[in-house]
Amino acid sequence: MVLFASACGGDGGDSGSDGGSAGGALEGRGPITFATGKDTSGNLTNQVAAWNSQHPDEKVTVSELPESADAQRQQMVQNAQNKQDSFSVLNLDVVWTAEFAANRWVVELPQDQFPSLGNAIPATVETAKYRDKLYAVPITSDGGLLYYRKDLLDKAGVQAPTTWAEMQAACQKVKALPEGKSLNCYAGQFEKYEGLTVNFSEAVNSAGGVVVGKDGKPNVDTPEALAGLETLTNGFSTGEIPKAAITYKEEEGRRAFQEGNLIFHRNWPYVYALAGKTDGSSKIAGKFAVAPLPGKDGAGVSTLGGHNYAISAFAKNKATAADFIKFMASEERQRANVEKTSQAPTWASLYDDAALQKQFPYLTPLKASIEKAQPRPTVVKYGDVTAAIQEAAYDALTNKKPPKQALTDLQTKLSSLITN
Amino acid sequence: MSASAPVADRPVNKAPKSGKQRRHDEGTGKLAAILLSPTMLVLGLVVLFPIVMALRESLFQAGGVDPETGFVNEGSTFVGLKNYADIFSGPTGERFWNAFYNTTFFTVTCVILETILGVAMALVMHKAFKGRAIVRASILVPWAIPTVVSALLWKWIFQADGAANAIIGRQILWSTEGWQSVLSVIVADTWKTAPFIGLLVLAGLQTIPADVYEAAKVDGASAWQQFVRITLPLVKPALLVAVLFRMLDTLRIFDLPFVLVGPRKESVETLSMLAYDEAFNTRYGPAAAYATILFIYVAVVAFAFVKLLGADVLGDAVQKKKNNNKGKRVRKAPAGVPEAGLASGGGA
Numbered sequence: 001m002v003l004f005a006s007a008c009g010g011d012g013g014d015s016g017s018d019g020g021s022a023g024g025a026l027e028g029r030g031p032i033t034f035a036t037g038k039d040t041s042g043n044l045t046n047q048v049a050a051w052n053s054q055h056p057d058e059k060v061t062v063s064e065l066p067e068s069a070d071a072q073r074q075q076m077v078q079n080a081q082n083k084q085d086s087f088s089v090l091n092l093d094v095v096w097t098a099e100f101a102a103n104r105w106v107v108e109l110p111q112d113q114f115p116s117l118g119n120a121i122p123a124t125v126e127t128a129k130y131r132d133k134l135y136a137v138p139i140t141s142d143g144g145l146l147y148y149r150k151d152l153l154d155k156a157g158v159q160a161p162t163t164w165a166e167m168q169a170a171c172q173k174v175k176a177l178p179e180g181k182s183l184n185c186y187a188g189q190f191e192k193y194e195g196l197t198v199n200f201s202e203a204v205n206s207a208g209g210v211v212v213g214k215d216g217k218p219n220v221d222t223p224e225a226l227a228g229l230e231t232l233t234n235g236f237s238t239g240e241i242p243k244a245a246i247t248y249k250e251e252e253g254r255r256a257f258q259e260g261n262l263i264f265h266r267n268w269p270y271v272y273a274l275a276g277k278t279d280g281s282s283k284i285a286g287k288f289a290v291a292p293l294p295g296k297d298g299a300g301v302s303t304l305g306g307h308n309y310a311i312s313a314f315a316k317n318k319a320t321a322a323d324f325i326k327f328m329a330s331e332e333r334q335r336a337n338v339e340k341t342s343q344a345p346t347w348a349s350l351y352d353d354a355a356l357q358k359q360f361p362y363l364t365p366l367k368a369s370i371e372k373a374q375p376r377p378t379v380v381k382y383g384d385v386t387a388a389i390q391e392a393a394y395d396a397l398t399n400k401k402p403p404k405q406a407l408t409d410l411q412t413k414l415s416s417l418i419t420n
Numbered sequence: 421m422s423a424s425a426p427v428a429d430r431p432v433n434k435a436p437k438s439g440k441q442r443r444h445d446e447g448t449g450k451l452a453a454i455l456l457s458p459t460m461l462v463l464g465l466v467v468l469f470p471i472v473m474a475l476r477e478s479l480f481q482a483g484g485v486d487p488e489t490g491f492v493n494e495g496s497t498f499v500g501l502k503n504y505a506d507i508f509s510g511p512t513g514e515r516f517w518n519a520f521y522n523t524t525f526f527t528v529t530c531v532i533l534e535t536i537l538g539v540a541m542a543l544v545m546h547k548a549f550k551g552r553a554i555v556r557a558s559i560l561v562p563w564a565i566p567t568v569v570s571a572l573l574w575k576w577i578f579q580a581d582g583a584a585n586a587i588i589g590r591q592i593l594w595s596t597e598g599w600q601s602v603l604s605v606i607v608a609d610t611w612k613t614a615p616f617i618g619l620l621v622l623a624g625l626q627t628i629p630a631d632v633y634e635a636a637k638v639d640g641a642s643a644w645q646q647f648v649r650i651t652l653p654l655v656k657p658a659l660l661v662a663v664l665f666r667m668l669d670t671l672r673i674f675d676l677p678f679v680l681v682g683p684r685k686e687s688v689e690t691l692s693m694l695a696y697d698e699a700f701n702t703r704y705g706p707a708a709a710y711a712t713i714l715f716i717y718v719a720v721v722a723f724a725f726v727k728l729l730g731a732d733v734l735g736d737a738v739q740k741k742k743n744n745n746k747g748k749r750v751r752k753a754p755a756g757v758p759e760a761g762l763a764s765g766g767g768a
Contacts, residue, residue, distance in 0.1 A: 074700070077702060102490055102492045103491075104491060104494075130490065244591060252580065252581075383700060383701040384701055400597075419487070
């Protein structure tokens with residue numbers, strides 16, 4: 001058993017309070033590897049090629065992990081537990097930051113060495129921190145959007161809703177139209193998986209509640225949280241949310257929206273390009289638009305998604321790894337990535353760029369969504385926390401438990417899991 | 421394991437001969453041991469070593485988070501049987517027994533259905549008719565598809581807007597909690613593995629000589645009588661091996677419920693899924709404890725099956741030897757060893 005972090009880790013595990021202790025850790029130059037999930041956009045090769053052409057002695061090799069997030073995390077965890085140096089830079093989902101930092105699998109980063117953080121949307125930088133120390137650099141972000149059938153809303157003479165009540169009213173008006181009769185009002189992602197945690201948190205936050213408070217303590221047994229959860233359970237019981245939505249993940253929901261069965265649909269930005277395809281795969285191309293998520297008394301609060309890049313504690317050439325992360329976080333690379341993949345950038349000014357806005361009309365509502373977005377709980381045992389949240393939300397949505405009971409039980413469970 | 425020569429049994433005047441005999445025997449034993457040692461070494465490395473490591477792992481727990489620094493304490497501590505005790509206590513206990521019940525229920529129902537269907541398939545494949553080759557090939561397709569792929573296929577079929585609901589004409593939400601999710605797993609598992617039983621039974625059918633049936637026909641036996649009195653008894657050894665293999669497989673079922681219905685769904689959670697869940701959250705000690713319990717369960721079932729039904733997994737030879745070689749030496753060890761080996765094969 002190795003009881004001390006290896007010397008090259010240098011993550012100040014013993015002092016902890018010394019903010020600059022990580023500064024000296026980023027040493028060594030040479031070839032590095034970049035572990036990332038399957039690159040579905042195909043643009044990563046271009047990004048890495050741009051780096052490799054400028055740094056022939058510090059080439060980056062991409063090691064592509066599986067497409068599923070769980071499988072990616074598993075491989076990175078195994079790699080770290082065996083203290084292997086085969087991954088230098090890790091592409092981490094925002095909810096893994098705490099686990100990787102607490103286990104000292106990634107090194108702390110000196111904030112002064114990453115000036116680009118100042119240009120990122122503040123909410124995204126928060127996801128890269130654990131106990132107020134920086135462990136990663138935000139590269140892509142993600143926020144929920146409300147997709148809606150603009151053609152039907154226009155016909156019914158209503159604007160995009162900003163509150164749940166407005167959304168219900170708009171839905172009634174659309175359903176009064178002959179072509180709106182058979183449609184369902186709304187769906188998100190309610191299958192028992194990570195997406196349910198996202199949707200539940202959004203409902204709770206948009207009603208003014210919290211799942212885990214600013215002080216890191218769970219506080220989910222509140223009237224606000226109950227109002228949020230009841231919005232979803234009532235949606236199911238009145239039929240505004242179709243029964244089948246309990247089986248929806250992102251793709252099932254997207255299909256239902258593209259088939260023209262939904263008036264409103266909560267999903268991620270990636271749907272925009274697919275739903276707008278004019279090759280016949282989408283029946284609603286050109287008939288929809290996006291808005292920020294609605295809330296109880298005003299604009300809603302999205303759950304923050306996205307990916308951060310971190311440096312493995314067992315990597316050899318940490319200085320190169322840091323430079324590569326800076327390179328990927330630069331405005332030029334961020335812009336190139338948006339143009340090619342339509343993934344949400346972290347660089348704030350890109351959202352206001354006229355050329356990009358023309359190409360991606362959802363950038364303005366997306367920025368509003370991300371700026372207000374709430375991160376999911378930053379806890380080491382995130383897997384257990386999200387499982388508990390899913391359990392409670394699913395029980396409430398399937399009428400196994402009344403919402404109040406589900407939240408009370410969830411509070412108890414979370415209190416035992418999060419002992420900060 | 422070495423058989424001690426029962427010298428006392430032998431008449432004294434034959435001592436020289438028996439001495440020779442004994443030396444010859446001992447030599448064979450030694451030679452056999454030497455020749456088998458590489459195999460045993462490999463088996464020890466790939467079967468025994470992981471089992472022992474898993475057992476050891478199940479007695480440890482990883483460090484928790486230090487509230488001061490926020491870092492996870494490195495290294496793991498020896499906790500004895502605590503991981504096992506935790507499994508049976510409180511909410512975890514309820515979850516465990518639920519998973520235990522699901523695992524057992526899946527095993528019993530799936531194996532019964534698969535056996536009936538598999539035997540029927542074998543009988544069809546065994547008949548001589550036009551297009552037999554195509555029927556044989558098509559029956560084997562499900563078995564040829566990797567389970568995860570077939571799980572995905574069935575997932576599409578069982579989607580809310582999938583083929584199953586289109587055929588039924590009602591919207592059943594197959595992946596939600598309840599009987600329908602259990603049914604979907606049973607259907608998918610049966611579809612996939614009935615051909616396996618069919619294949620093994622077909623092999624058994626083809627060893628039955630045709631003249632047995634001809635004699636039965638002459639005696640005026642009906643088709644049903646032929647099936648019950650001739651086919652089943654003669655195909656029994658092959659069938660029992662097939663059923664045993666399926667039982668060991670189904671006890672470890674993971675991929676179908678995981679992909680079709682999803683993780684942490686009470687209706688279909690199995691023991692393998694519990695072990696996976698713990699390992700996924702980097703709690704390797706409890707995960708190893710779950711795996712060990714499952715391993716023991718599989719071993720017990722396999723042993724009971726072999727003992728009760730006399731599944732002839734060891735081949736005829738040993739049985740015959742047992743019956744004919746009264747007073748001869750080799751007895752217990754060979755009968756026990758392959759059983760143990762088989763059980764660990766099922767669990768590993």
